[in-house]
Amino acid sequence: MRVVSSGIEAVTPTSIALGNFDGLHRGHQWVIEPAIAYAHKEPQAIAIGHSSTGQPTRLCPTVVTFDPHPREFFSGNPKRLLTPLTEKIELLSQLGIEQLILLPFDRELAALTPREFISEILVKRLKTESISIGVDFCFGQDRSGNSTDLRAIATESGIEVNIAPLFKEDGDRISSSAIRQALTNGQLEQANAMLGRAYRLQGEVIHGQKLGRKIGFPTANLELPSTKFLPKYGVYGVQVCGQSFQQDQWGILNIGCRPTVDPKAENPTVEVHLFNYDQQLYGEILTLKLLHYIRPERKFASLEQLQAQIKQDCDRTKKLLNLT
Structure with a gap:
């Protein structure tokens, strides 16, 4: 174009x-x-x-x-x-x-x-x-x-x-401001209905601290455009598109400041764990389609509690995506 x-x-x-x-x-x-x-x-x-x-x-x-x-x-x-x-x-x-x-x-x-x-x-x-x-x-x-x-x-x-x-x-006007408000509130289904498609995040995979791999859930960290509007911090079930994939992948996305592993962090990170893909993706442009809002961001008392919660997040997301 x-x-x-x-x-x-x-x-x-x-x-x-x-x-x-x-x-x-x-x-x-x-x-x-x-x-x-x-x-x-x-x-x-x-x-x-x-x-x-x-x-x-x-x-x-x-x-x-x-x-x-x-x-x-x-x-x-x-x-x-x-x-x-x-x-x-x-x-x-x-x-x-x-x-x-x-x-x-x-x-x-x-x-x-x-x-x-x-x-x-x-x-x-x-x-x-x-x-x-x-x-x-x-x-x-x-x-x-x-x-x-x-x-x-x-x-x-x-x-x-x-x-x-x-x-x-249903009598309510569809507008950009209404979509922003829905995303801010974690009302992903409502936002997607107004958009007529899944809300997307698109960015380049960059090097992170690799903490996810250490606890058994490797993630790809994304660098988004600085102007991109972020939805409510938390965990999302996502469909992931990328040139390296023969077919779209599925996973969970975390948006937030990771209070359990980095309590002093002020800038949010965007990282996705893919269920069935564990190859290097650095430099790749990924498109994440947000399909389900799983839970808000929260701080856990230990890495073990965080691991257990991530497993629950994965299990719930797979069920919602009919992958089980």
Whole structure:
């Protein structure tokens, strides 16, 4: 998938979905799908230009978002993301998006009026023919433009606008903030339902203290992107994907500061014990799909108690994953 940080470098004309899309949850997919569908219409049915050969110009299904996140820009505080860039690219590609445009969010962009944003960015730079947004989308200087304004202004330039209603389930809105709260509370099943897939952690296997091997449960320590949002500390049942595996592996994941073996630790570690794999994985990129929340982090009085608990965690996880 093509990733650019300037509308000048973009493949045009475009059919775009516009928003922040952190998490790419079911509500975001609801917004993105029309941009893909519109791009795949018969070119003759869309009033767009022609190439030098006289053939109708194909629209490029594109997601347009902002980097950094506007809230991060205005607050000055780094924002922990459900889907850091590498993960977002992979997920968007799977959905059928062919181009991701990361508009640099700076004072110049923030100062554009709603009309200037549409005219300068969407019309002139991206040659947009179709825009899909959520009903609660706000844009322009001081967030003064809303979805109704965007439709009114864009229509003047002949752009088709799709406004997706709020995506709700059982009366509750699906949102990135709701997913973060569920993950913080250890409500993994609820978070995964809102995402429409298992929450993932993706990172490189690095050297750790090798304490797991000493107590009979070797682990692979993962280095995650610094911006990745971590769920509640504790133990999880996971499915693990990696290039070294002929098939996906299963195991238990521990997220936390390991109070039993390192009481003074302040920074959390992310380490996974694989049930049926004990080869070296240093340097490998692993993707962990969190399927079950097993228990919260706790401190044990001895390594023997910790060993016994890990065995119980493994047994319970295998049962939940139907591996026994």
